[in-house]
Amino acid sequence: MTFPFGNKEIKLGILGMTEGNAHPFSWSAIINGYDKTEMERWTGKTYPIIPIYLNRQPEETFGIEGVKVTHVCFTGYEDIEMARNCARAALIENVTEKPEDMIGEVDAVICATDIGSEHVSRCRPFVEAGIPLFIDKPLTDNEEDLKTIVSWVDNGAKIMSSSSLRYMKSLEPYYENKYELGKIRCILSPMAKYWETYGMHAIESVYPLLGAGFEWVQNLGTYEKTMVIAHHTCGCDVSMPMGCGFATNGITILSEKEAFSVSDKDSFYSFKKQLVEFVEYLRTGKPDHPFSETIEMAKIIIAGIRSRNEGNRRVYISEINER
Secondary structure, eight states: OOSSOTTSOEEEEEEEOBTTBOHHHHHHHHHHOOOHHHHHHHHTTTSTHHHHHHHTSOGGGOOOTTEEEEEEEEOSSSOHHHHHHHHHHHTOSEEOSSGGGGTTTOSEEEEOOOOGGGHHHHHHHHHHTTOOEEEESOSOSSHHHHHHHHHHHHTTOOEEEEOGGGGOTTTHHHHHOOGGGOSEEEEEOOEESOHHHHHHHHHHTTHHHHOSOEEEEEEOSOSSEEEEEEEETTSOEEEEEEETTOOOOOEEEEESSOEEEEOOOOHHHHHHHHHHHHHHHHHHSOOSSOHHHHHHHHHHHHHHHHHHHTTTOEEEGGGSOOO
């Protein structure tokens, strides 16, 4: 199929999965609909939030017009047996043993895994076959793979990547209309789990408020308990405390004129908007945000890791090269 796809029917393949992340189940369900019994059976114990937020939705909120997840493949943390479970739960017709078996069968692929160091190897067969990709956050967590992915895009690969928290229902209005705030001085963006995997949620939820221009990153914590500060050239510092078992209360914004917190529990809205934007990219060739933003945010992740590994020093974004 010639890119962009226009109004043609789109067949998607989905790749998974990694420990602690069941996006292939939930994202496929958002697109295809789902079997409630099978979804509860395979996610209810280990990933209980998934059936909770899916079951809250009326039937008409499921589906994206003209799009189906038709193929699924799991490698790594889980294998073909769990992929078959995902297929039953999310009404996917085909399960493949190898990712490459999707080539020639699907129009685009969603790499629904959150270990950035695996994304180059997972996505390479599809890039080489000319298949457009959505890569889950983070795009990558190391400089060499960032160079590889950017070279792919420079040479015509169609790749989009984002965190679902870019599409927080409660924060979105501030992205375009924040004039009443004046200059934003400080943002507190706490997040659960680890910097390598979930740090992008903390970054990308607030990135549209500030835009490009992050200057340096300092990680004052450890792998288990992170405290990252990212400094923007506008003068704003973004503080991102993280750790397993963290309970968070949303994002706190301190500006010249206001101080307030924004929280959001509507995971379905965020995930569906993220998927809708990828489909819109497939249809029009126009992403909802420039890839240069994704590159800068990947550099923030890489800088946070480098800072932690090098004595908690301040790491400048300019130290990290994408080409």
